[in-house]
Amino acid sequence: QQQVKQSPQSLIVQKGGIPIINCAYENTAFDYFPWYQQFPGKGPALLIAIRPDVSEKKEGRFTISFNKSAKQFSLHIMDSQPGDSATYFCAARVTSGSRLTFGEGTQLTVNP
Amino acid sequence: SAVISQKPSRDICQRGTSLTIQCQVDSQVTMMFWYRQQPGQSLTLIATANQGSEATYESGFVIDKFPISRPNLTFSTLTVSNLSPEDSSIYLCSVDNSFGQGYTFGSGTRLTVV
Numbered sequence: 001q002q003q004v005k006q007s008p009q010s011l012i013v014q015k016g017g018i019p020i021i022n023c024a025y026e027n028t029a030f031d032y033f034p035w036y037q038q039f040p041g042k043g044p045a046l047l048i049a050i051r052p053d054v055s056e057k058k059e060g061r062f063t064i065s066f067n068k069s070a071k072q073f074s075l076h077i078m079d080s081q082p083g084d085s086a087t088y089f090c091a092a093r094v095t096s097g098s099r100l101t102f103g104e105g106t107q108l109t110v111n112p
Numbered sequence: 113s114a115v116i117s118q119k120p121s122r123d124i125c126q127r128g129t130s131l132t133i134q135c136q137v138d139s140q141v142t143m144m145f146w147y148r149q150q151p152g153q154s155l156t157l158i159a160t161a162n163q164g165s166e167a168t169y170e171s172g173f174v175i176d177k178f179p180i181s182r183p184n185l186t187f188s189t190l191t192v193s194n195l196s197p198e199d200s201s202i203y204l205c206s207v208d209n210s211f212g213q214g215y216t217f218g219s220g221t222r223l224t225v226v
Contacts, residue, residue, distance in 0.1 A: 034214055043118075043204050043217035044155070089154060096208070099145060100215055102155045 004092050006103025013080055014111050021075045021106045023090035028071070030092040034100070035064065035075045038087045047088070048075070080110045113209040114139050118218030125195050125225050132191045133221045135205035140185035145206040146178070149220070155204065161188050195225045 006023045013019045023033075032051055036044035050057045050064040050073065057064045063076040077084055090103040115138040125131050135144065143162055147155040158178055159167040167180040182188045192199050205218045 036217075041220075041222075043116075043206075043219045046113075046214040046216070049214055098143075099157050099160060100155075100206075105154045 004090060004101050004103045006090050006106060008106060009104065010107045010109075012109045012111065015080065015082060017080050017110070019077050019080055019084075019108055019110070021088055021090070021108070022072065023074065023092075023103050024070075024072045025092050026071065027092070027094070029094045030101075031095065032093040033064070033066065033073050034091050034093075035062070036089045036091065036102075038089065038105075044089060077108075080108075082110045082112050084108060085110050113214065114141060114207050114216045116205060116207065116216055116218040118205055118221060120221055121219060122222040123224070125223065127195055127197065127225055129195055130191055130193045131195065131221075131223055132189050133203050133205070135188050135190075135218050137186045137207055141207040141209075142185070143208055144182060144188045145208075145215075146180065146188075146190045147204045147206060147217075149202040149204060151201070158190070158203075192223065195223075197225045199223060200225045 004025050011019050034049035035047045037047045038044040048059045048062045050066050052068050055066050061078040066073045088106045091100040093100050117136045119134045145160055146158040149155045157170050158173045159169045161167045161180050161182040163182050163185050179191045202220045202222050204220045206215050208215050
């Protein structure tokens with residue numbers, strides 16, 4: 001019930017490509033869905049987040065698509081750059097102030 | 113959003129000893145979270161620390177192994193006790209920012225047990 005399943009485990013794209021990372025959840029009580037970006041040796045940094053009353057959110061080159069009926073959400077990175085090479089984690093939370101449940105992570109490589 | 117200073121950034125410890133990790137936040141926060149991230153893996157919650165009360169531990173984590181202090185609203189420590197090589201991991205603290213700003217993470221402590 002508390003799990004968030006993330007795919008793919010790894011992803012390689014060319015510069016300018018649009019990598020898509022998918023997450024699925026079971027717990028309908030989740031009310032907040034963030035994506036984190038983590039570089040080696042650093043803590044995760046919040047990239048973008050969405051709430052279930054919105055189907056899409058865009059911030060710069062990053063877009064979250066949210067499908068409430070399918071209990072799925074995805075991250076799209078437009079015009080990807082080598083500097084986007086990192087590990088991406090989706091997460092979900094039940095209520096404000098409570099713990100985050102993380103997906104397994106996706107290691108993204110953007111080749112020049 | 114909150115800024116977290118986590119120390120130490122890395123340490124190499126002898127088997128059987130303990131390591132205490134500190135997290136200092138630049139603003140008052142109610143909840144602080146401690147995570148473990150094993151190499152190449154996702155983040156696993158160890159415990160939630162609320163100021164003025166005992167920490168709440170997740171399944172598989174116990175207070176004797178991972179004692180936590182939360183003396184005020186800006187500071188917490190996690191101790192990893194009786195170290196074994198299996199404790200080699202990255203440990204991270206996190207806080208929930210106010211006003212929907214999301215969760216901020218410290219930069220992590222990379223622990224190697226030899």
